[in-house]
Amino acid sequence: MDSDKFITDDYWQLIKYNxxxxxxxxxxxxxxxxxxxxFLTIAYTVDILDEENVYSWSFEDKLIYFKILALLPGIFFTVRSFIACISCFLPRLKISAKPSPLFFGDVQKNWPSISNYSNELINVMDDDDEYKVHLSQMAYVTGTIADTKFKFVGNGIRYLVKSVVFFLIFFILVYI
Known part of the structure; x- marks a missing residue:
């Protein structure tokens, strides 16, 4: 019996890790x-984004096209980075798992009354094999969520680096 308790502790450790x-x-x-x-605070404080530098572009200046070519990808990658970060906070997963009394999101949907929920939870907790199935589902779902979030964060970081490079090129061109 102690070894079974130890095994379920491993499941809970994995879920906690996720x-x-x-x-x-x-x-x-x-x-x-x-x-x-x-970056935006610094840009406004140092007057990089003030009226003189932003709104007074002359299209007679040949450098303006290079400035725009440097600015547009910077804006594009900034938007993509924000989208990736927001997606990290709100991932959309297409995972179907059977309802579990261990998942907080399943409780209200599948067991609207306390007595139904209590009975189901007791049944799951008393059946070691069923309990392990529910724990393994929970580990899978949390692991999938973590993986999805890290993919979005990785994209956000890559887009951040790209946007910084393009904005630096833009700022250099503005002050040439």
Whole structure:
């Protein structure tokens, strides 16, 4: 019996690990958004985005086309980075798992009364094999969520780097 308890502890450790990875991905997405806000704050504070530099472009200047060519990809990658970060916070998964009394999202949908829920939870907890099935489902779903979030964060970081490069090129061209 002790070895079975130990095995279910392993399931719970895996589920906890997956939840920790989910939190780390969301933290990274928050940092990416914060970096953009810092860049915008610096740009306004240093007067890079003031009226003189932004609104007074002359199309007679040949450099204007290079400036626009550097600015547009920067804006594009910034938007893509924001979309990736938002997708990290709100992932859309297409996973179908049988309803489980261990999933908080399934509780209200599938067991509207306390007595039904209590009976189902007791049945699952008393049947070791069924309990392990529910735990393995939970580990799979949380692992899939963590993986999806990290893919979005990875894309967000790549787009952040690309946008920074293009904005640096733009700022260099503005001050030439």
């Amino acid at each position: 939840y920790d990875q989910i939190k780390h991905a969301e933290l990274k997405a928050s940092i990416i958004v914060s970096i953009y806000s810092i």
